[in-house]
Amino acid sequence: MEQKKISKSVLKRLPGYLSYLKSMPEGAPAHISATALANALGMGEVQVRKDLAMVSDGGRPKIGYLRESLIFDIEQFLGYDNTTDAVLIGAGKLGQALMGYKGFDEYGLNILAAFDAHPQMEKTEEGKPVYHISKLTSFCRSHKVLMGIITVPAESAQEVADQLIAGGIKAIWNFAPTHLDVPSNILVQNENMATSLAVLSVHLQAQIKEEKEIKEKGNKG
Amino acid sequence: MEQKKISKSVLKRLPGYLSYLKSMPEGAPAHISATALANALGMGEVQVRKDLAMVSDGGRPKIGYLRESLIFDIEQFLGYDNTTDAVLIGAGKLGQALMGYKGFDEYGLNILAAFDAHPQMEKTEEGKPVYHISKLTSFCRSHKVLMGIITVPAESAQEVADQLIAGGIKAIWNFAPTHLDVPSNILVQNENMATSLAVLSVHLQAQIKEEKEIKEKGNKG
DNA sequence: TAGATTGTTAATCGATTAACAATC
DNA sequence: TAGATTGTTAATCGATTAACAATC
Numbered sequence: 001m002e003q004k005k006i007s008k009s010v011l012k013r014l015p016g017y018l019s020y021l022k023s024m025p026e027g028a029p030a031h032i033s034a035t036a037l038a039n040a041l042g043m044g045e046v047q048v049r050k051d052l053a054m055v056s057d058g059g060r061p062k063i064g065y066l067r068e069s070l071i072f073d074i075e076q077f078l079g080y081d082n083t084t085d086a087v088l089i090g091a092g093k094l095g096q097a098l099m100g101y102k103g104f105d106e107y108g109l110n111i112l113a114a115f116d117a118h119p120q121m122e123k124t125e126e127g128k129p130v131y132h133i134s135k136l137t138s139f140c141r142s143h144k145v146l147m148g149i150i151t152v153p154a155e156s157a158q159e160v161a162d163q164l165i166a167g168g169i170k171a172i173w174n175f176a177p178t179h180l181d182v183p184s185n186i187l188v189q190n191e192n193m194a195t196s197l198a199v200l201s202v203h204l205q206a207q208i209k210e211e212k213e214i215k216e217k218g219n220k221g
Numbered sequence: 222m223e224q225k226k227i228s229k230s231v232l233k234r235l236p237g238y239l240s241y242l243k244s245m246p247e248g249a250p251a252h253i254s255a256t257a258l259a260n261a262l263g264m265g266e267v268q269v270r271k272d273l274a275m276v277s278d279g280g281r282p283k284i285g286y287l288r289e290s291l292i293f294d295i296e297q298f299l300g301y302d303n304t305t306d307a308v309l310i311g312a313g314k315l316g317q318a319l320m321g322y323k324g325f326d327e328y329g330l331n332i333l334a335a336f337d338a339h340p341q342m343e344k345t346e347e348g349k350p351v352y353h354i355s356k357l358t359s360f361c362r363s364h365k366v367l368m369g370i371i372t373v374p375a376e377s378a379q380e381v382a383d384q385l386i387a388g389g390i391k392a393i394w395n396f397a398p399t400h401l402d403v404p405s406n407i408l409v410q411n412e413n414m415a416t417s418l419a420v421l422s423v424h425l426q427a428q429i430k431e432e433k434e435i436k437e438k439g440n441k442g
Numbered sequence: 443t444a445g446a447t448t449g450t451t452a453a454t455c456g457a458t459t460a461a462c463a464a465t466c
Numbered sequence: 467t468a469g470a471t472t473g474t475t476a477a478t479c480g481a482t483t484a485a486c487a488a489t490c
Contacts, residue, residue: 009457011423015415019398023375033471041400045471046459053473061465061472078419079426093321097314103398107418146425154244170428171421177240177324179262187424189417194236196410197328198299200392202232203408204367205300207391230481254447266447267483274449282447282489 006077010051016041017051018074021067033064080108085145086173089160090152091116091130094175098149099124112143117156133160140167147171154178161188227298231272237262238272239295242288254285301329306366307394310381311373312337312351315396319370320345333364338377354381361388368392375399382409 020040021032034052038045052065055077059065075081088095091114099114114130121130131139139145148164150157150172157176164172171187174180180188241261242253255273259266273286276298280286296302309316312335320335335351342351352360360366369385371378371393378397385393392408395401401409 006423007457008420011419012416015398015413015419016400019375019415020400023399035471042402044459047457049472050458050474059472062470063466064471077423079422084422084425093314093318097318100314104418107415108422109418146428147421154240171425173417173421177236178244179237179241181263185428187421189421191412191414191417192236193412194240194328195233196394196412197325197330198232198236199229200368200394200408200410201300201305201329202227202298204305204392207367207406228481256447265483268481270448271450271482280448282449283445284490285447 006054010054013043013047013051014055014074014078017048018071018078021071021074024067028067030067031060031064032067032070034059036064078107080106083108083110084147085143086111086147086149087113087115087136087140087145087164088149088151089115089133089136089164090150090156090176091119091121091124092151095149095151096124098151099128100126109147111149112145113139115139117152133163136160137163137167140164140169145169147173149173149175150180151175227275231275234264234268234272235276235295235299238269239292239299242292242295245288249288251288252281252285253288253291255280257285299328301327304329304331305368306364307332307368307370308334308336308357308361308366308385309370309372310336310354310357310385311371311377311397312340312342312345313372316370316372317345319372319396320349321347330368332370333366334360336360338373354384357381358384358388361385361390366390368394370394370396371401372396 017037020037034049035045038048041048052059052070056065056070056073086109088099088111091099095114099111104111111128113128114124115133115136116130117133119130119132123129140148145167146169148160148169148171150160152160154176157174157178158180161172161174161180161182165182165186170185171189172180172182173189173191175191177192177194182188238258241258245253255270256266259269262269273280273291277286277291277294307330309320309332312320316335320332325332332349334349335345336354336357337351338354340351340353344350361369366388367390369381369390369392371381373381375397378395378399379401382393382395382401382403386403386407391406392410393401393403394410394412396412398413398415403409
């Protein structure tokens, strides 16, 4: 391995391998082949092998990869070993759901606090503080926060992004369904439900159309 | 236009255009050029033009596309005009957040009911019924539901998917962080937070490393 | 008419897949 | 040894970008 530049497509597949590997029972064999992984996840085995080559220092022919070190290598590569502090803006339902999600630990993500234009409470159920949005920029600066999670309505998202950037943030996880304008050194990762829905919707349309055609043929025949 | 087969990459960009177009104020000009759209969304103008060509029946040189009909065309293409009924399984925080999200109307998505292994309530805040999971398959069949939204923990996701498929569902929106094994005619769209987090995490790692190097250089110099 | 903008055709780029040699 | 599996090199595929002709 050792830092060939990784492509985004590969990067996006790594969490899938990781989660599958971690979900395997203790009793499972210590080694796993790319072939087995590929079959389990419904992927091509060559692709899996190439992906793994990017992060691991190799498997053994006929045996495969040591599961334990594969997990370690992927986690290390993804930076799940060192914790990232984050703030979340918008303590609505989605925001609260994210604040309450225990699983983020596993990804090295630690949400320090929530911010809201109209805080309804002082602390979330999990005991994380909820501050007024006016404190956002200074909080980010003083806590050296590098990541912001935006769960406000689309209208306020750009404004929030600007404040985050003013606070020194380098990456934004954007759940608001809108495009954010940011300097080129800031990464915006859009969690866009609309995108997924589009894919689903178009698939269903095709399905419905297909069924209708079959039915019509049946009636005529 | 007229049904050239659309690629997934194009499909995924359409909601972005749509949302931008819809967000424009009433007072804005009736026409918009691909160039303007591209600049607003930080994309290449050729790409935008090609994408629009897939769904619209053309703009006019020097003038651009009629905004109104572009919106109509994209919505039609994405099937947002006819409503899709869906069920949601897993009435936890995320599930409730999705149940309560008003914006799905806009995408033609209508969540009929929620199902849970241990229902905590009879109805959600929004008045949608919450049933025991044992009713899932028969409900899907009798209501001819085509889409299932899975917001249960990873361990139970496959089981839920199987029940959905038994109920005749054709598309699954999967929020559980796990791979689902399904027949090839069923579409699974994974809403995978882990994927996004991986991208963000790797970006931040690179940022941190870069900063450290600059600082070290500064100290030496 | 001149020029902005469209749509198309060709060139480039990147990612996936196939073929094959290396190895335990 | 034989064969499963790895890793690499080459071929294919698809998507993006560039160049350019058409048009209002």
